[in-house]
Amino acid sequence: MESVTPQHFLVLAFLLFGVGFLGVVLRRNLLLVLMSLELMLNGVNVALVSFSRTSLNLDGSLFVFFIMTVAATEVAVGLALLVALFKKRQSVFSEDISLLKN
Amino acid sequence: MAKTVVLQRKPLSLSERTYLPQIVTGLKTTFSNMFKGKVTLQYPEEKPNIPKNYRGIPTLVKDPNGREKCVSCQLCEFVCPPKAIRITPGAVPESEDDREHVEKAPQEFEINMLRCIYCGYCQEVCPEEAIYLQDEYSLSGYSRDEMINKKEKLYELGGTLPDQHYKWDKKKNAEDEGNDH
Amino acid sequence: MNTVDLLFYFFATLSVGGGLLMVISRHPVSAAMFMIISLVSVAALFVLLESFFLAILQVLVYAGAVMVLFLFIIMLLDVGPEGGKVSRVKMLSGLASCLSVGILVILLLQFSGIGDASLSNWKAIQSTESVTGDSLVFSTSLKNFGYGLFTKYMLPLQVAGFLLLAAMVGVIVLSKKSTPDLDA
Amino acid sequence: MFDFEMLFMIGLKVLFALLMIGAVMTMAGYSVLAERKVSAWMQGRVGPNRTVLPLVGYVPFAGKFLKGMGMFQPLADGLKFLFKEEIIPGHVNKFYYNLAPIVALVPALTTMTVLPFGEFFADNGESFPLMLANLEVGILFILAVSSLGVYGIVLAGWSSNSKYPFLGGIRSSAQMISYELAMGLSLLPIFLWVSEPGTGAMGLSLVDIVDSQKQSPWLLLVQPLSALIFLIALFAETNRLPFDMPESETDLVGGFHTEYGGFKFGIFFVAEYAHIVVGSAIFTIVFLGGWHFMPWMSDPWPATWIGSLIGVGWFLAKTIFLIFFFIWIRWTLPRFRYDQVMNLGWTKLLPLALINLIFYVCLVTWLDQPPA
Structure with a gap:
């Protein structure tokens, strides 16, 4: 009946992951890098849920639950680090924290 | 020393x-x-009680006989701190018998309510008790001209107040009895 | 093209488009807004996959908490738009990642069998209310979810809890004002 | 192609949704009036009593009464908001400035889709809850969607590009994050209690919560501490005094909507009150027995359409009382300082909610022990 296949979701998941990856590589603002990381995790989540739904197995969904937990933790710690960094260097740009370079 | x-x-x-x-x-x-x-x-419908000695809008009053009390001595004009009062003095027409001995009357009397500060000096200084600050407090107008109270308006607002002295009547009576002073 | 298809394409476009705009937007606040759009559409995709609990969790955790935190930090630090040029190294790596993502997507499209009608029959969910044993069956019920978490995945759950605790302690330590006697 | 039956169902749902939006918006509008009236009464004033519609005002007794109660004031207010000139200050970020009121209003109205407000009795004696969508995870849906409302405030504060709104936005985001935790944690023991084994309740459905309070004590009496924490968090989440940090007039002028005027300000206003209406409804459902009559008592009304109407009315009465309670608190307690708000949220409410949760976990476990 439906023409959307699990593969559609897979491609979408990969696109999300790719876009997030692009952000991580391309952006200099660490806040945006963190956000892009979240997007990558989201891509993985989509893939896992669609796998879980296709194979009628709950394990994938449960994994998504754990990924979300980890993501939330990661954001909290990441942002705390960022704030600490900002206090020291007055910048959130990645090129400003290259300590070894100069 | 205070102890803490x-x-x-x-x-x-x-x-x-x-x-x-x-x-x-x-x-x-x-x-x-x-x-x-x-x-x-409920303000415009219900009005607050105004005490007797309230200092509202300055008005001109007439004595119980309906005669103009002001003699245009211009003391109020001089005393007025914001210079809100302007009086054009004039003579009392000969024809008015009941105002014998009163030599002058205001030809024009203006109080500029845009300037008036309701200090009450005019009332205090008036030797004829002709100007009173009465209980009217809400004054409004659409133009500056409307806010300048002319003589007619002032008498309309003031009405008549009981007079304790009848100064000019006494003077007339005294003179009639042959007593100049 | 039926309703589900329409919804899928709509939300897929929204999520990927939002993500892309997030990556290229100059101001962090705009980026956060696009990110929220992307996250909420991913939640909508979860609804299409009939895992309602995860969809709501997605909105609750990501849009409700994580992105508010991001916005809070953006405002707190008053991060302005990104000025200056992207460095050459960044450009090169960006191009490279674009290329690799593109190639991988093409490969995926080639070999994953999209449009294969035989793959498109989604099996119906059996509404099994009582679950036992280790074989967790996918269902929309919250009970199954909880059962899975507290039986098969008990250890990971505990570890996740511990992780949250550790993160909390870490964040508090990081953001605490350093007292002089501690520094010395 | 498209299923006509499905289309019909969708149309029906849309109709019901519009009806509910109308109801909630009306209630929000009249909460504004209630706020003004109640505050006036509490301060020895009369409150709005001038507005009158041309014809209705001359109905002998009712017209005067309605005028005195200010019943037409919301109409006048709404019209004023509509026809005032829209002023967009030159220094704002136009796109987000215009977006913010919408973002503030939509979540407030979306949460009501899962609100049950009564029950409908079928001919065979079965009863169905009256609601738009009976979600199994109803309460989570409400928490999730209502947490999106903060974006409206944050965006308004940020896009206004001036310092007081900005401070309001920052405060609002921090406050939301802080109190959401306590709110969620205070609800957990409730669901723990309700869905104990053998009761038939499944998961986080609001209907099950209401049903569990039929002919049994209200959950307010069972778990007063949860109710208290939830109520405090509700005040904080709806930005009501004593927690109205984002728009505290005394220190932030108008807070996040300082730069807003006209219809956009009106939307913020309505959104705030819609939040209050929905929040009161949730508290009624979870802690005050929803549409059931009184604790320990069965509903005295018959199981027919009359009964369901009375039930809805009873539910509304409870909700309106809670709205009154919101206003009542507003004119009783002064506003907290910002650090006090944070302090209360993190060091008092959150540990208290945790202790409460642990206590009820132990209690429920103990109660559920199979007889030895």
């Missing part, structure tokens, strides 16, 4: 530290206030 005494406050009890009983008390207070009477007035 440091008062030791009693530590709060557990129920006080939750603040809940206090909040409940506060709620009771506000709730009971809902059923108390209203203290406000």
Whole structure:
């Protein structure tokens, strides 16, 4: 009946992951890098849920639950680090924290 | 030397530290206030009670015989701090018998209510008790001209007030009896 | 093209488009807004996959908490738009990642069998209310989810809890004002 | 192609949704009036009593009464908001400035889709809850969607590009994050209690919560501490005094909507009150027994359409009382300082909610022990 296949979701998941990856590589603002990381995790989540739904197995969904937990933790710690960094260097740009370079 | 005494406050009890009983008390207070009477007035319909010695708009009054009391001595004009009063003096027409001995009357009397500060000096200084600050307090107009009270308006606002002295009547009577002073 | 398809394409476009706009937007606040759009559409995709609990969790955790935190930090630090040029190294790596993502997507499209009608029959969910044993069956019920978490995945759950605790302690330590006697 | 039956169902749902939006918006509008009236009464004033519609005002007794109660004031207010000139200050970020009121209003109205407000009795004695969508995860849906409302405030504060709104936005985001935790944690023991084994309740459905309070004590009486924490968090989440940090007039002028005027300000205003209406409804459902009559008592009304109407009315009455309670608190308690708000949220409410949760976990476990 439906023409959307699990593969559609897979491609979408990969696109999300790719876009997030692009952000991580391309952006200099660490806040945006963190956000892009979240997007990558989201891509993985989509893939896992669609796998879980296709194979009628709950394990994938449960994994998504754990990924979300980890993501939330990661954001909290990441942002705390960022704030600490900002206090020291007055910048959130990645090129400003290259300590070894100069 | 005043001695500083440091008062030791009693530590709060557990129920006080939750603040809940206090909040409940506060709620009771506000709730009971809902059923108390209203203290406000529905202003344009209901007017507040104006006390006797209220200093409202300065007005000119007539004596109980309906005669103009002002003799245009211009004392009020001189005393007025914001220079709101302007008087054009004029003579009392000969034809008015009941105002014998009164030599002058204002030809024009203007009080600029845009300048008036309601200080009441004019009332205080008037030797004829012709100018009174009465209980009217709400004055409005659409233009600056409307806010300048002319003589007619001032008499209209003032009306008549009881007179204790009848100064000019006494003078006339005295003269009629042959007593100049 | 039926309703589900339409919804899928709509939300897929929204999520990927939002993500892309997030990556290229100059101001962090705009980026956060696009990110929220992307996250909420991913939640909508979860609804299409009939895992309602995860969809709501997605909105609750990501849009409700994580992105508010991001916005809070953006405002707190008053991060302005990104000025200056992207460095050459960044450009090169960006191009490279674009290329690799593109190639991988093409490969995926080639070999994953999209449009294969035989793959498109989604099996119906059996509404098994009582679950036992280790074989967790996918269902929309919250009970199954909880059962899975507290039986098969008990250890990971505990570890996740511990992780949260550790993160909390870490964040508090990081953001605490350093007292002089501690520094010395 | 498209299923006509499905289309019909969708149309029906849209109709019901519009009806509910109308109801909630009306209630929000009249909460504004209630706020003004109640505050006036509590301060020894009369409150709005001038507005009158041309014809209705001359109905002998009712017209005068309605005028005195200010019943037409919301109409006048709404019209004023509509026809005032829209002023967009030159220094704002136009796109987000215009977006913010919408973002503030939509979540407030979306949460009501899962609100049950009564029950409908079928001919065979079965009863169905009256609601738009009976979600199994209803309460989570409400928490999730209502947490999106903060974006409206944050965006308004940020896009206004001036300092007081900005401070309001920052405060609002921090406050939301802080109190959401306590709110969620205070609800957990409730669901723990309700869905104990053998009760038939499944998951986080709001209907099950209401049903569990039929002919049994209200959950307010069972778990007063949860109710208290939830209520405090509700005040904080709806930005009501004593927690109205984002728009505290005394220190932030108008807070996040300082730069707003006209209809956009009106939307913010309505959104705030819609939040209050929905929040009161949730508290009624979870802690005050929803549409059931009184604790320990069965509903005295018959199981027919009359009964369901009375039930809805009873539910509304409870909700309106809670709205009144919101206003009542507002004129009783002064506003907290910002650090006090944070302090209360993180060091008092959150541990308290955790202790509460642990206590009820132990209690429920103990109660559920099979007899030895």
